[in-house]
Amino acid sequence: MVVCGDDGLTQRLATELRYVYHQRIVVVAPGDQEEATETGAVPSRVARLLRRSGGPVAQDTRWGPVPPSWHIASHAPTEAALLRAGVERAAALALLYEDDETNLRAALAARRLNPGLRLVVRMYNRKLGQHLEELLDQAALLSAPGTDRALLDASTTVLSDADTAAPALAASAVAGTSKVVQADGVLLRAAERTPPGRGETPDPGLCTLALLSSTTADPAGAEGSDASGSHGPLLLPDDRAVASAAGRGSVVLETVRYAGPALSARRLARRGAPLRALFSSRLRWALACIVASVLGLTLTTMLLTEADLLHAAYVTLLDLFSINDPAIGAPVTHQILQLLTGLVGLALLPLLVAGALEALGTFRAAGALRRPPRGLAGHVVLLGLGKIGSRVLARLRELDIPVVCVEEDADARGIPLARSLGIPVVLGDVTEAGVLEAAKIHRAHALLALTSSDTTNLEATLYGRTVKPDLRVALRLYDDDFATVVYRTLRTAHPEALTRSRSVTHLAAPAFAGAMMGRQILGAIPVERKVLLFAALSVADHPPFEGRTVSEAFRAGAWRVLALDTASPAARRPDLASAHQDGERPQLLWDLHPGYVLRPEDRVVIAATRGGLAELLGGRRTEAGR
16 A cells, blocks of 8 residues: 655554554655665654554554555655556555645546556545546546446545544534534534443443543543553443443444534624624714604604695705705794704714714725624634634534634635634734733633644643633644643643643544545544544445344444445445435434344444454455455
8 A cells, every 4th residue: 555645644644554454555755765665764754653653553463463664755746656656556545745736636647557546535625525536537437448437436535634633623622512423414423421320321322432441530540542551441342341331431422413504694694794883883873863853853844834744854954954045034933943953964964974984994894804702701712723723613613602713824724714704813823922812711611722833732721721720622732642741731730621632643544544445434533542433334345244133243342333324225325424415315224223134235334443444354355365
């Protein structure tokens, strides 16, 4: 397998494929020499991580010794670099560059070299990603006209690390929400449950996904990673383990029907300048008094001159704008009435000028960034509006959660999104005094630190905790060892507050690895510092499922069948991760009877650990080789 990229996701994915799935890996990444060498001989960042990575995962030798890995030093995924990596003989290729255009060019070149190659492409632009699969299929058909189109439809997967990690990042900081994965228009929600009291029966939901660490409430305890041993979280436990887990919290899978991010009339109105914002309240009251005065003068004119309403209003307006003839020789009451009307006209002129200036200022500010309202409280402060922050902002806004963003770069990727949604934004460096105060951090409910700098995220988190010790915090950190130290330190210093450290590459790598192995990954849900994968697969390709009941196919700590695709094989939608279109009926059956016998033509949705998914794929390869 070939992995091409230039950032942390490349390192994570190569490690995942090598040590979890035991695949031979060729990494194409920037290096010091333009030649192929073993990763242990290249002093590059990718090679160093591949050599030292894994910890307890690297020691898992159930599938034999860890195969060698090679590194191709190249600053771009050119056709020559792909040929040196052996892409024409490879089973799968991952293109993980942050530039969508670079990934697209390399994907087209790889398709020409190997039409049957399984492609996994990292793509931030969603619209471009939707059309990419069809484009690559057409390129393959031009290179090999006899290629089976059904095979091509299953050989290209477009994923976004930002979309994969955004639900978990948003859920880490928001009370009342949970980690979510979308499948066929249904949101799968992993809800954390506290240990049940004596005599209480907890709601099992669809199933119990995990048991939390036995030391999760102990500040000095394990951090919930693979190094936690028996004290760490237990993924996909059986009923006996759940019943005997006294005092341990659990993660339960629930389903929530998703209606889509439909905008209400109130939110649509905020896209422009609302009418009530054109004029201030004082100006509106002044105009109301002027209108009342004009009506009063009109009625008085009717009573004194016995004129009809239309004529009295006409005469009053002429006097109001000082264009009527002087009432010389008229009764004294008529003269006094004309003078009063002129005085009202004098008061009206500055009001008209002020109203015009206020309206002009409102329209000019309609496209500008909003400032946080004066009385805002209970909101989420989001630091960073880059690739990850903008995706998380969209998720939070779909849930109608109040958000205040802080961004240093006025031209950041998420600034136009915040402006269009009417989200308040504070422009400034979070490490400078007064910036977080402007975001009302002292009245915020949660802080999401998602900038690309670990030190910036940590500094903002520490300062936020000094202002509000019980602040709920989720910070994005790249280095796992550093994240573990930060997590333990913050939990010890503030045991009463919720602290979460998240790595985007750590959350996204399992989904990319599963897609390279030929599985449609619907999403990944973090359980403390472990990850559960949700995948759609065909029963015919996996002997542990074929001919067995749902309960017999369950393996504790490895995998569990969650749902059945009820559509016929010819009518199945290839992408279950997206919501079904209007008028389409849902395909997935979640209330699956334990005694249902899985048939070869069935497609199921499973929850699996990384090792469990690797074992399923290993079993498939073993069966195919007999």
